[in-house]
Amino acid sequence: MSVSLFRSFKVCRLLPRLQPFLSWKLKTMATSTPSYQPIVISGPSGSGKSTLLGLLFKEFPDCFAFSVSHTTRKPRSGEEDGKDYHFVEKEVFAEMIENGDFLEHAQFSANCYGTSKQSVKSIQSTGRICFLDVEINGVKSIKKTDLAARYVFVQPPNMEVLKERLVGRGTESDDSLKRRLDSAQEALDYANEDGAYDHIIVNDDLDEAYSRLKLVVADDIKKMKEGK
Ligand code: ADP
Numbered sequence: 455m456s457v458s459l460f461r462s463f464k465v466c467r468l469l470p471r472l473q474p475f476l477s478w479k480l481k482t483m484a485t486s487t488p489s490y491q492p493i494v495i496s497g498p499s500g501s502g503k504s505t506l507l508g509l510l511f512k513e514f515p516d517c518f519a520f521s522v523s524h525t526t527r528k529p530r531s532g533e534e535d536g537k538d539y540h541f542v543e544k545e546v547f548a549e550m551i552e553n554g555d556f557l558e559h560a561q562f563s564a565n566c567y568g569t570s571k572q573s574v575k576s577i578q579s580t581g582r583i584c585f586l587d588v589e590i591n592g593v594k595s596i597k598k599t600d601l602a603a604r605y606v607f608v609q610p611p612n613m614e615v616l617k618e619r620l621v622g623r624g625t626e627s628d629d630s631l632k633r634r635l636d637s638a639q640e641a642l643d644y645a646n647e648d649g650a651y652d653h654i655i656v657n658d659d660l661d662e663a664y665s666r667l668k669l670v671v672a673d674d675i676k677k678m679k680e681g682k
């Protein structure tokens with residue numbers, strides 16, 4: 455019997471005996487990376503979600519990761535494909551819906567946005583806390599899934615300030631500004647419903663709003679640092 459044939463023969467005979475060990479090993483590998491509760495952040499466009507998350511990710515780079523959504527919106531100047539969004543054509547987005555790739559998806563201001571199942575899964579496998587930034591329909595859809603997330607709403611001080619900030623960001627056309635402001639009221643009304651969100655952060659003074667966000671995630675950071 456050749457050496458390699460002999461080795462294969464030995465492995466085949468050993469496999470059944472190794473099976474309990476292998477299945478235990480696979481189980482411990484699957485559970486050795488703790489999976490933390492994802493956090494869904496929502497709020498009118500321009501309320502400051504990206505600004506607040508930017509500060510949090512900068513201060514705690516190892517704790518959090520952002521679920522990068524797919525969108526049919528065109529990139530803004532400075533936005534990076536694969537970092538801010540996966541920018542895709544409408545046909546690709548439709549195909550992904552067809553294939554059941556999305557955890558949730560919605561239309562917002564004439565564009566499609568969606569969270570792929572893969573995006574959340576890949577973050578959870580790294581043991582970081584996954585942040586999802588979605589609009590109101592995304593929030594409602596995610597609540598129907600088994601994601602067991604926590605929900606945070608970022609509220610602008612008022613509609614005038616929201617408009618000023620959106621205009622100041624310099625990213626919207628007149629049409630898209632109007633659409634975004636129109637949908638803001640719906641988001642604010644939903645946030646006022648009992649139990650819609652676990653936390654509401656009013657983003658007036660940025661430092662204060664950021665401190666509130668840090669309080670919301672303080673326990674998560676503690677657990678993660680303790681490896682729980
Ligand atoms: P969102 O991600 O919710 O659409 P952004 O984070 O892009 O909102 O914020 C919209 C604009 O408002 C940005 O130009 C940002 O710099 C500005 N901004 C955010 N928070 C504040 C704040 N507390 N005070 C003043 N400007 C702010």
Ligand code: 5GP
Nearest residue numbers: 499523559560562567568569587588589592
């Ligand atoms: P923007 O075009 O300003 O980046 O995003 C517009 C809106 O789309 C924001 O309210 C944001 O929260 C939401 N959004 C971004 N990604 C997703 C997503 O994957 N799903 C849903 N439902 N909304 C998203």
